[in-house]
Amino acid sequence: MSTLNLGVAGLGRLGRRHALNLRDRIAGARVIGVCSPLREELGWARRELPDAAGHAALEGLLAEPGLDAVLLATPTALHADQIIACLDAGKHVFCEKPLALNLDDCLRVERAAARRPELKAMVGFVRRFDPSYQDAAAKLAQGLVGQPYLVRSQTCDLNDDSGFFVQFAPSSGGIFMDCSIHDIDLARWLLGAPRPLRVWASGVNAVHGALAQYGDVDNGVAMCEFEGGKLACFYASRTQAHGHETLTEIFAxxxxxxxxxNPRANRVEISDRHGVRNECVTDFYQRFAEAFALELQHFVDAARLDQPLALSLADAREATRIGLAITEALRTRQAVEL
Amino acid sequence: MSTLNLGVAGLGRLGRRHALNLRDRIAGARVIGVCSPLREELGWARRELPDAAGHAALEGLLAEPGLDAVLLATPTALHADQIIACLDAGKHVFCEKPLALNLDDCLRVERAAARRPELKAMVGFVRRFDPSYQDAAAKLAQGLVGQPYLVRSQTCDLNDDSGFFVQFAPSSGGIFMDCSIHDIDLARWLLGAPRPLRVWASGVNAVHGALAQYGDVDNGVAMCEFEGGKLACFYASRTQAHGHETLTEIFAxxxxxxxxxNPRANRVEISDRHGVRNECVTDFYQRFAEAFALELQHFVDAARLDQPLALSLADAREATRIGLAITEALRTRQAVEL
Amino acid sequence: MSTLNLGVAGLGRLGRRHALNLRDRIAGARVIGVCSPLREELGWARRELPDAAGHAALEGLLAEPGLDAVLLATPTALHADQIIACLDAGKHVFCEKPLALNLDDCLRVERAAARRPELKAMVGFVRRFDPSYQDAAAKLAQGLVGQPYLVRSQTCDLNDDSGFFVQFAPSSGGIFMDCSIHDIDLARWLLGAPRPLRVWASGVNAVHGALAQYGDVDNGVAMCEFEGGKLACFYASRTQAHGHETLTEIFAxxxxxxxxxNPRANRVEISDRHGVRNECVTDFYQRFAEAFALELQHFVDAARLDQPLALSLADAREATRIGLAITEALRTRQAVEL
Amino acid sequence: MSTLNLGVAGLGRLGRRHALNLRDRIAGARVIGVCSPLREELGWARRELPDAAGHAALEGLLAEPGLDAVLLATPTALHADQIIACLDAGKHVFCEKPLALNLDDCLRVERAAARRPELKAMVGFVRRFDPSYQDAAAKLAQGLVGQPYLVRSQTCDLNDDSGFFVQFAPSSGGIFMDCSIHDIDLARWLLGAPRPLRVWASGVNAVHGALAQYGDVDNGVAMCEFEGGKLACFYASRTQAHGHETLTEIFAxxxxxxxxxNPRANRVEISDRHGVRNECVTDFYQRFAEAFALELQHFVDAARLDQPLALSLADAREATRIGLAITEALRTRQAVEL
Known part of the structure; x- marks a missing residue:
């Protein structure tokens, strides 16, 4: 039950936030090493985490004496191999979502994890740890609104006028893998993990026409039929004017x-010539800052105290599987059976 | 149970609206005459109410054959004498609020009405007829929230940059008589008409400093203690930026x-760079348009069918009495006992 | 520019409301006749509309001297033939939605109307006349939020525990024809009437399993792709616990x-042991009472003053066409090209 | 710039929360000692803060080697003497609100602090550190809504049916000193710290009549006039049914x-037979949990880095001064000049 020694791999925006949470907000954890191929990121770590050893590659980090666990905030394409490397090195591993952009990678990871049942491996579906989502799930479990039959869930990003994100389209896996993967996981979770049967999708390029060259859209809608007469509808958008809006409705x-x-930024309401209004959160981190800390605390506690994780690699694989089918449905304009 | 023949005295903004309601929205009523000292107003009536006889003075209107009732939308200073004239002429009478700016006038009117118990006389406390206020009153009566002990009520006008209303300050009776008279009536109604004991008031001139020369303010706050441990707090403002906001809270x-x-204009919500917002109603008529029709229908039905009125001249007198005490409290900076 | 003499055919719940609106709320109109095969309905008319002649069949009503226009609130299966009969008899005609349950009927009606261009024929897509929808459409037209690309619209009914409506499933045309037809019309209207390309649908029976025998569902979702990269998503439900909720979102x-x-019933907010809450409207009539009057006034004015109608029979036919395709998509589990 | 060594005096509900925040959430701080006259509280500290030395009295804590600062969460009656003792011992001091229940104590503390200008002394007006209040203050400073002229602020507690709090009435200083002291501080802060001129108050016992024997009320309203034509209105209640509601409105x-x-508990909205609703926060700690951490971080940073505090002992003294005047106004039923 001693302190968990972690290494953080990848120190981009999200990796840094995880690292600072581990430093400041998470009980029972300590960052003893980091790795990044970028000098600038290692320099940041020397300033903010002076006690953590810096490494250029994951291999070095895994060799760090006393290392218990690794947090992966690296490019998605690397996730599967890195998780397997961590598990093979005997380390617990927390990996940012999505687990992978193809099903084979997911299955390889699951097999590696099955070989090391004593290790905790978890993908960061952070929304499950948000207090509001936790409250909704608890209310469902208590039967407050009866049996759920339809989940509508959406991830809508504040528009980036610069269209900067377009350059990442080739590697993002498309809007549904990038944005809706959370909604897919939430729908499965809230509906009781039913087996998916069939998906369908459509989309438009409302603002960023340049996405079309990559077969991507800036607004996409999708549906998923599950066994037992349950449904999910998804909406992903990169073009909102008011803020970052994640909305999940559970019809029961x-x-x-x-x-x-209403993704209100806080408890301030303004009454002026624009009417009665509230400002909105601008990005996912502002919306889910607390959930990011709770998620990490959950992982740290599970690893330190050998407690069960709230979600499994199978959950992550299923989200990827549905996300891939939706992406195929968008491309082929056909319903895809699962 | 035949049609009620009405005359409308005063064809300013509100008088015209009442006249049009009588023409288009009120069952069982007919405008057979109007009176106004202004040629322009009589011209309006010739166009919009071609069947109504035009008169320069109330006396002429009262002599109109077949007249059953009079609607007074004239300057407040004339109310008492005109109501009495109508009653003495054997006509039902509906008068815009406030009944009068002094207590003697109220009492004179009550005495005149007592001499003609067969006639209906009512002051237009329109908010009582608003469906939302009706719903709140019904919920109170059903005991949904228990015994009320505090009413906070406010009338906040959209700021008029031109300050046009300042010129009416000398004759308005001050902000509390002009704006809060409705709130005073609502508080009495919702608290069960307890006897008022003591009032206190304060105010500021936040925008329209010119009001100070008339001893008036553009924002005023007041409290009223009632017997039985009940309280009311009032707020009146002429300087809101977002719209016309009337808010009444009943603590039970x-x-x-x-x-x-949130004085929302309708069911439209806008999500844009200003946040999530709704536009607001801009004036009391937009807020209470339906109530104005329901109020008039209530009066017409009461007069036609000899049904009891929902509010009495004593209610109007008490509102005036409290309003005058609050106005005195503002001027003298002393609590005023009632 | 004289008064329009109307006949009302069908005096069920909605027919009566239209008739009372014509009697009490609509300027320039008069009900001179009614028709119904039911003695009870004619009895109602004798009491409420004593000046209107009662007829057992439409033919009798059409022969009524001085009749200018007919309002049809009859079963959908009769709409097409009755509209054509009215037009052939030289009467303006207002018909409740939907125009018909098959495309041939729609086209027959359009041809009949084309033969009588001097007559007004309109299907009651009442939501277009709701002040909030009017405000939203005006804001779109003003460019407040730019070019719309996605409309999501839903019609969710308060659950009827008795399941009474199940018996009407065979004749309703299914949930999408019955409920979503309004949403389809709104989406076309708000997106600028683009050509529909393809639809898809799914559904569940969450509460009323008995619907399955009719191939119907109690909750249905659908999508429609339009030319020019525009999309619509629809949701129809018969199983809401909180009230009747019609929600339309226009993403631009x-x-x-x-x-x-939030289908709030009025401006009352309750803070008690259940939290902070508002009650909701319980049915479409409570939600759209004002729109029903405005819609009828629009038709009456158009007929009296020979003004253009705000919507055409082609609009009604297109809504039916898309609704039928969605219904087919639900049944065949295939996307349907239009 | 090393770690600040703190002692925590008083380990009741709030003292424990501060201690745990210092242990888990506050950077640059360490609890090296605690004091409490209660064995149970010291036992709690041994379990939760095993590295902190336990003392029965403040004197012992002040003698703890290396101690830099003290956090006082002790009964209000002890505040003044204990703050002075801390300052005289050369320790920074953070004290829970209110500073004291009489003005002399406030002035004694200010004099003691003036003798040790190198030490930080701060009273915990936690709401100033709440992100929403910070946002409102920043918007005011930016001029978003112009010059403020009226603040209405209220502290409304969820009713405690047991009336347990009645027993604390004799030592609480009354409802205004206990609840409104925060609102008074907020009003001063948001209005720019104008000089108070006059106060007035009233109140009722709506539920807990037993308070009357102590001259206290369970619902109190008060007003404060400031120089420069600024006003504040306060409302304090112990009898709310829906939750703990702190609301501050700034009219500019x-x-x-x-x-x-709407003191919503989180981002969950429930639509069921009660309408559309949200649950509410139940107590001040749930509402201000984040602010308590931010407040403490501010104090720790100020002490460690010798940075200016955001609020002064004079602010605390002024809040007490106004609160005492309001309490006197309630008792004497007279306006009180300041």
């Missing part, structure tokens, strides 16, 4: 729960 | 009812 | 307009 | 800012 036999309607 | 032992928080 | 390049989120 | 020349309307 005796009521509806909604999480995130 | 098992809950609170609020009527009018 | 610089913002989003939403009409009807 | 070009708009209004509101902080805390």
């Amino acid at each position: 036999a005796q009521g509806r729960l909604s999480v995130g309607a | 032992a098992q809950g609170r009812l609020s009527v009018g928080a | 390049a610089q913002g989003r307009l939403s009409v009807g989120a | 020349a070009q708009g209004r800012l509101s902080v805390g309307a």
Whole structure:
């Protein structure tokens, strides 16, 4: 039950936030090493995490004496191999979503994890740890609104006028893999993990026409039919004017729960010539800052105290599987059976 | 149970609206005459109410054959004498609020009405007829939230940059008589008409300093203690940026009812660079358009069918009495006992 | 420019409301006749509309001297033949939605109307006349939020525990023809009437399993792709616990307009042990009472003053066409090309 | 710039929360000692803060080697003497609100602090550190809504049916000193610290009549006039049914800012047979948990880095001065000049 010694791999925007959370907010954890191929990122670590050893590659980090666990905030294409390397080195591993952009990688990771059942391996579906989503899930479990039959969930990003993100389109896996993967996981979680049967998708390029060359869209809608007469509808957008809006509605036999309607930034309301209004959160990190800390605390506690994780690699694989099918449905303009 | 023949006295903004409601929205009523000292107003009536006889003075209107009732939308200073003239002429009478700017006038009117118990006389406390206020009152009566002990009520006008209203300050009776008279009536109504004991008031000139020369303010706050341990707080403002906001909160032992928080113009919500917002109603008529029709229908039905009125001249007198005490409290900077 | 003499055919719930609106709320109109095969309905008319002649069949009503126009609130299966009969008899005609349950009927009606261009024929897509939808459309036209690319629209009914409506499933045309037809019309209207290309649908029976025998569902979702890269998503439900909720969201390049989120019954907010809450409207009539009057006034004015109608029979035919395709998509589990 | 060594005096509910925040959430701080006259509280500290030395009295804590600062979460009656003792011992000191229940104590503390200008002394007006209040203050400073002229602020507690708090009435200083002291501080802060001129108050016992024997009320309203034509209105309640509600409205020349309307517990909205609703926070700690951490971080940073504090002992003294005057106004039923 001693302190968990972690290494952080990848110190981009999200990696740094995880590292600072581990330094400042997470009980029972300590960052003893980091790795990044970028000098600038290692320099940041020397200033902010002076006690952590810097490495250029994951191999060096894994060799760090006393290392218990690794947090991967690296490019998605690297996730599968890196998770396997961590597990093979006997380290617990926390990996940012999505697990992978193809199903084979997911299955390889699951096999590696099955070989090391004593290690914790978790993909960061951070929204599950948000207090509002936790509250909604608890209310469902208590039967407050009866049996859920439809989940509508959306991830809508504040528009980036510069279109900077377009250059990442080739490697993002498309809008559904990049944005809807969270919504897919939430729908499965809130509907009780039913087996997916069939998906369908459509989309438009409302603002960023340049995405079309990559077969991507800036607004996409999708549906997923599950066994047992359950449904999910997804919406992903990169073109919102008001802020970052993640909204999940759970329709159940005796009521509806909604999480995130009106992405208010805080408790301030302004009444002026624009009417009565509130400002909105601008990005996912502002919306889920607390959830990022709770998620990491959950992983750290699970690893330190050998407690079960709230979600499994199979959950991550299923989200990827549905996301890939939706992406195929968008491209082929056909329903895809699962 | 035949049609009620009405005359409309005063064809300013509100008089015209009443006249059009009588023409288009009120069942069982007919405008057979109007009176106004202004040629322009009589011209308006010739166009919009071609069947109504035009008169320069109330006396002529009262002599109109077949006249059953009079609607007074004239300057407040004339109300008492005109109501009495109508009653003495054997006509039902509906008068815009406030009944009068002094207590003697109220009492004179009550005496005149007492001499003609067969006639209906009513002051237009329109908010009582608003469906939302009706719903709140019904919920109170049903005991949904228990016994009320505190009413906070406010009338906040959209700022008029031109300050046009300042010129009416000498005759308005001050901000509390002009704006809060409705709130005073609502508080009495919702608290069960307890006897007022003591009032206190304060105010500022936030925008329209010119009001100070008339002893008036553009923002005023007041409190009224009632017997039985009940309280009311009032706020009147002429300087809002977002719209016309009338808000009444009823605090009761098992809950609170609020009527009018966020004076939304309609069911449209806008999400754009200003945040998530709704536009607001801009004036009392937009807010209470339906109530004005329901109020008039209530009066017409009462007169036609000899049904009891929902509010009495004593209610109007009490509102005036409290309003005058608050106005005195503002001027003298002393609590005023009632 | 004289008064329009109307006949009302069908005096069920909605027919009566239209008739009372014509009697009490609509300027320039008069009900001179009614028709119904039911004695009870004619009895109602004798009491409420004593000046209107009662007829057992439309033929009798059409022969009524001085009749200018007919309002049809009859079963959908009769609409096409009845509209044509009215037009052939030289009467303006207002017909409740939907125009018909098959495309041939729609086209027959359009041909009949083309033969009588001097007559007004309109299908009651009442939501277009709701002040909030009017405001949203005006804001779109003004360019407040830029070019719209996605409309999501839903019609969610308060659950009827008795399942009474199940017996109407065979004749309703299914949930999409019955409920979504309004949403389809709104989407076309708000997106600028683009040509529909393809639809897809799915659904579940969450509460009323008995619907399955009719191939119907109690919750249905659908998408429609339009030319020019525009999309619509529809949701229809018969199983809501909180009230009747019609919500339309218009996503546009610089913002989003939403009409009807939180179907609040009025301006009352309750704070008690259940939290902070508002009650909701319970049915479409409570939600759209004002729109029903405005819609009828629009038709009456158009007929009296020979003004253009705000919507055409082609609009009604297109809504039916898309609705039929969605219904087929639900049944065949295939996307349907239009 | 090393770690600040703190002692925590008083380990009741709030003292424990501060201690745990110092242990888990505050950077640059360490609890090296605690003091409490209660064995149970010291036992708690041994379990949760095993490295902190336990003392029965403040004297012992002050003698702890290396101690830099003290956090006082002790009964209000002890605050003044204990702050002075800390300052005289050369320790920075953070004290829970209110500073004291009489003005002399405040002035004694200010004199003691003046003798040790190198030490930081701060009273915990936690709401100033809440992100929403910070946002409102920043918007005011930016001039978003112009010059503020009226602040309305309220502290409304969820009703405690047991009336447990009644027993604390004799030592609480009354409802205004206990609850409104925060609102008074907020009003001063947001209005730019104008000089108070006059106060007035009233109150009722709506539920807990037993308070009357102590001259206290369970619902109190008060007003404060400031120089320069500024006003504040306060409302304190112990009898809310829906939750703990702190609401502050700032009326300014070009708009209004509101902080805390609808004390929603989180981002979950429930639509069920009760309507559309959200649950509410139940106590001040749930509402201000983040602010408590930010407040403490501010104090720790100020002490460690010799940075200026955001609020002064004079602020705390002025809040007490106004609170005492309001309490006197309630008792004497007279306006009190300041």
